[in-house]
Amino acid sequence: MEPIQLTTAVMTIVNASRIIVQFMQNQRLKNQARRRQQHGDEDMNTDFSKATVSSNLEIMVLLGQAHAVERRFWARETSTEWWDHIVLQVWDDSQWLRNFRMRKGTFMELYDLLSPALKHKNTKMRAALTDHKRVAIALWKLGIPDSYRSVGNQFGVGKSTVGVAVMQVANVIIELLLSKVVTLGNVQVILDGFAAMGFPNCGGAIDGTHIPILGPDHQGSQYINRKGYFSVVLQTLVDHKGHFTNINVG
Template identity: 55%
Template structure:
């Protein structure tokens, strides 16, 4: 290595450590007192290298992480909780949770470093699911799992990204249209291709446009609008709208609405395609004075809320 390059590199390293600076000054003073002018440069470089190597191997390192406890997760949740407790707290059974971890493992698994061990992949998923299933703050979740508050935020982004990349496109699919129509027909809704409705997800008051997020029930929320099949499985979803926005406005601004409008215009290409009232493909409950048949229809429809027909 070139002496000048070595000197510059070690000097740069020295600038980051008070102890290293003291070593550098001491060695430089010793070198200036040396009578050997011919080899003084090489001796100086070698002393620098030896001194720094000795410093790096002997100085006691201080870890910046505060002491935390993982007893609750390691020994209570993983080993003692039964399925009922998992359902109450994580909204899923332990077997489902472990299956989810296996699916996300290719992206979420990490290797430890010399400074600290990597956070276990199951624990990362548990932090994300717990935050989704409860109204707990980042600080509360961090204390619960024995991690830092900033770690909770990082883990959430990592888990959500993994879910989007691995599970979203596989889970939220249109499915077999003919099977869905047949399934709804057996339930008393012929020519039906899906059911759509919105639900309010409670949130903390945002820092901006606060009034836009207050829904008709009086609390802050964001809206999830979901389309499901006859089994209740998601086949389309849209989220992120403020709680004050009406369901109709949200639906008219979704990609699903635009696609259905285009398909409706091309309905002549599909002879089995049904025609229903209200925008020709969207059916809502009856209103006003109802006879027995309309009441029966509304009762059947009430648990689906709004019926989206093909």
């Protein structure tokens, strides 16, 4: 710590101690004045009022000095080299597809659709997480069964930031894209499409899958599937082109 900062810190402690002592003295004088006032000693009450005003002014001055201490913020050092220079600049479509479950072009299209609702402002402590990285963190966590801490280390952010990013992106997807991507469509076109594939009078293909979850603290037995692990069931309905027309989770 620099000498000036050390001196400032010591003076702050001294000033704070004086404030506490002065406050205790004021309380003692106040109690004495209350007792004497009960016996009709008005002079003492007047003296106490003057002393209180004087001491209050002194306390205000001391508080002003105490608040003058320079505040500093700190954060753990993290690295974003992997995301900035490897993923964005080196990875090809096969690596994107293998890790993010979509090609880079699809990722950019998704980002363009979600970015208007993901804008964040910088603070005095640090710059806001970029929208590209926010979407990438959410897709990585949703596509790979990894811990928040591991994902945070991968992208150079804290694990709490990962949790917030996942929830924000998921909520924006539900708000902006769910009604556009998951639609019933034209029933007759779907029927004709399945008939051309050899499935007449078919309005959709339905299937389900188990999504592994951590066992909840209460009513955990309701989430154990027939294979013996905790999960929720995702049921989907698609048309003849494989587009989602209905989903049901949980």
